[in-house]
Amino acid sequence: MNPIEHIAQQFAAQNYKLTSQREAIVQVLLDHEQDHLSVEEVYMIVKSSYPHLGLATVYRTLELLCDLHIVEKMNFGDGVARYDLRGGVHEHMHHHLICNVCGKLEEIKEDWLLELEHRLEREYGFTVTDHRLDFKGSYNTCKSSGCKREKESEAVS
Template identity: 40%
Template sequence: MDVKRRLRSRGYRVTPQREAVLEVLRENEGVPLDPEAVFEFTRERYAGIGLATVYRTLELFCDLGLVLRVHLHEGSQHYEINTGKHHHHMVCVSCGSVEEFKGCVVDELEESIREDSDFVVTSHCLSLFGYCPACLPAR
């Protein structure tokens, strides 16, 4: 568990709240959660946690690179444990379910931009929208 070390080496403290939030995110690998959902799940482990602490913790984990921000364009921000495996999401516009896919062609795109433009790309955000197998027949 090098997370404790990573926190302490930067002057941050290891608290049961932070451990609980991290566990929740780890249990939901591949499933982007919004702060409210993280709050609810974490309360099952640490009943007294406050919503503000969840927000602060998610922000901190993002800074530390432990967690990734996921933009599903659904009103609220979503978060996911950073497994190191780069991927994006397909969002069903009908039921809201999220599926991940591994392929990402943006690296190639960044390459071509490096040639055509003076803009230096450091990160990107890509989401796909459509219909999941379950909702397709209805549409």
């Protein structure tokens, strides 16, 4: 089953329709899965196919996708809400490495916390239903040689 069909089933299970406009928004998220797009970025991409689609519709659709647990709304410390598709294969969200110097965002798809979840259930009787972990720091290449973003910010100063 392709991702759109799977998402359409999730919509139907909650008595919603995956309209053509909603499908276009989902397709943008699928096409840009590694980018963690903001509402405005999704809007700018989708409006080329749907010029009459409003920003409010994109916002409402993304919020509905969050409510249906199809996407996760996240903030990586830059004050911008970004949207990340939840993987259908994984039980939990993936994790992120966020560079404080260049702003690079890298995903870790492996679930490193599974053993911790089992321990929490054994020792505390607490069942984890989801988790998200973001690591903030800097890459050695950014610290040692200075990265492109760091050089650009110095040029502006």
